[in-house]
Amino acid sequence: MEYAIPPFILILVLRFGFPALVTCFFEKFSEPKVESARQKNNSTAAMPIEQTNSQKTAATRKGLDELKCRLDQRKQ
Numbered sequence: 001m002e003y004a005i006p007p008f009i010l011i012l013v014l015r016f017g018f019p020a021l022v023t024c025f026f027e028k029f030s031e032p033k034v035e036s037a038r039q040k041n042n043s044t045a046a047m048p049i050e051q052t053n054s055q056k057t058a059a060t061r062k063g064l065d066e067l068k069c070r071l072d073q074r075k076q
């Protein structure tokens with residue numbers, strides 16, 4: 001009995017054709033929306049302000065002082 005579509009051809013279509021169709025669909029319909037959303041978000045987002053070394057040092061010292069106070073309270 002012969003098949004209308006040989007199984008080998010059907011397997012190749014499922015293996016390569018279906019993923020290609022899905023990729024084409026998402027490139028055509030999803031990517032433009034994502035790209036426009038990224039452009040909107042990038043234009044309104046504020047640039048993060050980096051801390052200077054002295055600010056980092058002050059924050060670290062403050063954290064260490066708080067830890068020292070907690071340890072001293074625990075010892076008492």
